[in-house]
Amino acid sequence: xxxxxxxxxxxxxxxxxxxxxxxxxxxxxxxxxxxxxxxxxxxxxxxxxxxxxxxxxxxxxxxxxxxxxxxxxxxxxxxxxxxxxxxxxxxxxxxxxxxxxxxxxxxxxxxxxxxxxxxxxxxxxxxxxxxxxxxxxxxxxxxxxxxxxxxxxxxxxxxxxxxxxxxxxxxxxxxxxxxxxxxxxxxxxxxxxxxxxxxxxxxxxxxxxxxxxxxxxxxxxxxxxxxxxxxxxxxxxxxxxxxxxxxxxxxxxxxxxxxxxxxxxxxxxxxxxxxxxxxxxxxxxxxxxxxxxxxxxxxxxxxxxxxxxxxxxxxxxxxxxxxxxxxxxxxxxxxxxxxxxxxxxxxxxxxxxxxxxx
Amino acid sequence: xxxxxxxxxxxxxxxxxxxxxxxxxxxxxxxxxxxxxxxxxxxxxxxxxxxxxxxxxxxxxxxxxxxxxxxxxxxxxxxxxxxxxxxxxxxxxxxxxxxxxxxxxxxxxxxxxxxxxxxxxxxxxxxxxxxxxxxxxxxxxxxxxxxxxxxxxxxxxxxxxxxxxxxxxxxxxxxxxxxxxxxxxxxxxxxxxxxxxxxxxxxxxxxxxxxxxxxxxxxxxxxxxxxxxxxxxxxxxxxxxxxxxxxxxxxxxxxxxxxxxxxxxxxxxxxxxxxxxxxxxxxxxxxxxxxxxxxxxxxxxxxxxxxxxxxxxxxxxxxxxxxxxxxxxxxxxxxxxxxxxxxxxxxxxxxxxxxxxx
Numbered sequence: 003x004x005x006x007x008x009x010x011x012x013x014x015x016x017x018x019x020x021x022x023x024x025x026x027x028x029x030x031x032x033x034x035x036x037x038x039x040x041x042x043x044x045x046x047x048x049x050x051x052x053x054x055x056x057x058x059x060x061x062x063x064x065x066x067x068x069x070x071x072x073x074x075x076x077x078x079x080x081x082x083x084x085x086x087x088x089x090x091x092x093x094x095x096x097x098x099x100x101x102x103x104x105x106x107x108x109x110x111x112x113x114x115x116x117x118x119x120x121x122x123x124x125x126x127x128x129x130x131x132x133x134x135x136x137x138x139x140x141x142x143x144x145x146x147x148x149x150x151x152x153x154x155x156x157x158x159x160x161x162x163x164x165x166x167x168x169x170x171x172x173x174x175x176x177x178x179x180x181x182x183x184x185x186x187x188x189x190x191x192x193x194x195x196x197x198x199x200x201x202x203x204x205x206x207x208x209x210x211x212x213x214x215x216x217x218x219x220x221x222x223x224x225x226x227x228x229x230x231x232x233x234x235x236x237x238x239x240x241x242x243x244x245x246x247x248x249x250x251x252x253x254x255x256x257x258x259x260x261x262x263x264x265x266x267x268x269x270x271x272x273x274x275x276x277x278x279x280x281x282x283x284x285x286x287x288x289x290x291x292x293x294x295x296x297x298x299x300x301x302x303x304x305x306x307x308x309x310x311x312x313x314x315x316x317x318x319x320x321x322x323x324x325x326x327x328x329x330x331x332x333x334x335x336x337x338x339x340x341x342x343x344x345x346x347x348x349x350x351x352x353x354x355x356x357x358x359x360x
Numbered sequence: 361x362x363x364x365x366x367x368x369x370x371x372x373x374x375x376x377x378x379x380x381x382x383x384x385x386x387x388x389x390x391x392x393x394x395x396x397x398x399x400x401x402x403x404x405x406x407x408x409x410x411x412x413x414x415x416x417x418x419x420x421x422x423x424x425x426x427x428x429x430x431x432x433x434x435x436x437x438x439x440x441x442x443x444x445x446x447x448x449x450x451x452x453x454x455x456x457x458x459x460x461x462x463x464x465x466x467x468x469x470x471x472x473x474x475x476x477x478x479x480x481x482x483x484x485x486x487x488x489x490x491x492x493x494x495x496x497x498x499x500x501x502x503x504x505x506x507x508x509x510x511x512x513x514x515x516x517x518x519x520x521x522x523x524x525x526x527x528x529x530x531x532x533x534x535x536x537x538x539x540x541x542x543x544x545x546x547x548x549x550x551x552x553x554x555x556x557x558x559x560x561x562x563x564x565x566x567x568x569x570x571x572x573x574x575x576x577x578x579x580x581x582x583x584x585x586x587x588x589x590x591x592x593x594x595x596x597x598x599x600x601x602x603x604x605x606x607x608x609x610x611x612x613x614x615x616x617x618x619x620x621x622x623x624x625x626x627x628x629x630x631x632x633x634x635x636x637x638x639x640x641x642x643x644x645x646x647x648x649x650x651x652x653x654x655x656x657x658x659x660x661x662x663x664x665x666x667x668x669x670x671x672x673x674x675x676x677x678x679x680x681x682x683x684x685x686x687x688x689x690x691x692x693x694x695x696x697x698x699x700x701x702x703x704x705x706x707x708x709x710x711x712x713x714x715x716x717x718x
Contacts, residue, residue, distance in 0.1 A: 024676070302702065302706065315690060317692045329687065336680055
């Protein structure tokens with residue numbers, strides 16, 4: 003067994019996703035929403051899941067200044083110094099690197115699991131088992147990515163090709179593949195050799211910092227400076243001044259794909275990155291006509307619809323099919339389920355006309 | 361010219377229509393809404409239109425006890441005794457008969473024009489001209505109905521067949537025809553001899569009471585009692601006790617269709633009985649893709665939609681066609697335009713489950 007006293011959880015909760023507009027907003031993004039069957043926010047659910055393995059004292063949340071207070075409210079178990087607020091989002095490599103400096107200062111041998119705050123996970127037990135296996139492999143020095151066994155030829159996810167088995171349940175990751183077209187996705191799934199790239203990683207804090215030094219040396223130098231400033235009690239001002247200068251690079255492209263040998267631990271649990279309202283519909287419990295309606299909602303000759311409205315509001319759908327109808331109180335969206343991705347166009351249009359709050 | 365000092369207007373505003381649910385409610389029915397291009401409520405618009413011809417002092421509004429206060433607010437020009445509140449709705453014959461007793465007491469020679477409070481009229485000048493012609497004919501003793509020159513083969517309206525000309529612009533009404541099917545409606549319109557039955561009438565107060573005595577003698581007796589009670593200063597309690605016993609009969613079926621010789625005055629103005637959300641869409645000004653959207657609303661690949669939402673609420677429609685989307689604040693309806701009539705099913709279902717307010 004891994005010594006989980008050395009295990010830290012890093013929850014990435016800085017996203018400002020627009021795909022769940024109008025429910026998700028700049029100041030209340032997706033990770034604070036309850037989507038799918040769970041009444042908890044996605045962030046709260048993510049934290050409670052990982053706390054089965056790693057306690058709050060060893061959990062960091064990286065978020066933005068705008069969202070810090072909401073994170074504190076959602077996760078009162080966390081001490082203030084466990085919440086790292088980025089002055090500005092710079093994608094995942096700086097976020098993870100910065101968290102790694104904090105973790106390594108607390109324990110030079112620490113192993114850390116990095117988890118997006120806004121995904122759906124259906125089976126906590128299988129998930130925790132997978133993380134435990136990942137932590138074990140990472141303790142040996144592996145750069146571990148968590149792959150999800152695909153259940154359909156999804157074209158909305160990246161894939162990981164699985165190579166030889168290194169240890170029981172731990173494999174070499176042969177390559178990362180961008181979102182495929184339908185045909186390739188079907189081949190991937192049929193082959194049995196591909197996993198969905200979940201965006202969850204496990205590695206020693208020291209090892210990921212080494213990799214950053216090697217592959218993103220500019221970022222590595224800055225992180226070195228943050229570490230020194232932190233030891234001198236002056237981290238906040240240095241971060242505030244310089245964070246915007248960090249390269250906006252993802253951990254996937256900036257590090258994992260450049261590392262020669264990455265390990266992958268396959269997980270067999272229901273998982274979704276909740277990329278659009280369509281996935282919320284897929285994950286919610288539906289009535290006999292495949293509708294998801296708020297409590298008290300009425301459907302007449304209506305099927306395949308997803309409706310969301312503030313508590314107490316009556317929603318009535320007559321003769322409509324496969325629609326997403328979302329009432330956030332101050333805004334109302336109606337879009338066919340298959341076009342749910344297009345809400346980003348609305349958000350872009352609103353930002354263009356200066357309607358930032360919407 | 362008719363002596364319009366003898367003309368009274370009776371506005372029927374007791375309806376509790378359900379076709380504009382969720383905007384229309386039991387306690388805020390259609391006549392209090394602004395539908396179509398006019399910002400005024402339908403009731404207010406009806407009153408202001410007729411006041412071009414007949415002043416508020418000679419205007420009565422018949423409504424229900426539930427709605428009396430709202431009528432007072434909408435029409436502060438009216439003295440309290442010009443608002444007749446029915447304890448319970450009994451269709452149009454009792455409503456008009458009761459109003460006629462009031463009018464006749466004020467002036468035994470009075471002529472009255474009876475107007476629904478919840479219709480759309482596009483051209484006030486043409487409308488007032490038509491009413492004036494109707495008042496003139498009614499002064500001679502005619503039972504006058506106002507017919508609208510049809511502009512399409514509408515199957516949602518009743519029709520009146522026009523006979524010989526009695527006076528300039530006044531014709532014999534040969535017969536009343538119920539809502540026809542498509543084929544008959546087309547024949548009616550092609551023939552040029554049919555008008556839409558608008559539900560507006562003009563007659564001497566004394567003449568309509570005579571007709572009631574003849575064709576609905578039970579109602580006639582009760583109205584006689586109301587008149588006597590009113591003269592004795594005791595009308596309110598007699599009405600409260602007995603109104604529910606009056607026969608619920610329409611003026612069309614109960615009287616007009618039974619009278620041998622009815623006159624019809626054709627009107628050539630835009631008119632709609634606003635029978636459903638579809639008519640609101642038809643009458644509203646639409647954007648280049650035939651959408652009716654609230655201020656600030658956004659349509660992306662959306663056409664032919666009618667959307668209504670509380671002021672300040674952002675409505676975004678993506679990739680949807682020919683929908684009615686109505687947000688009343690506490691309820692939300694989505695229905696294809698062509699099924700807009702079916703909102704009655706929702707209202708029936710809500711009343712069944714005891715949700716009277718919705």
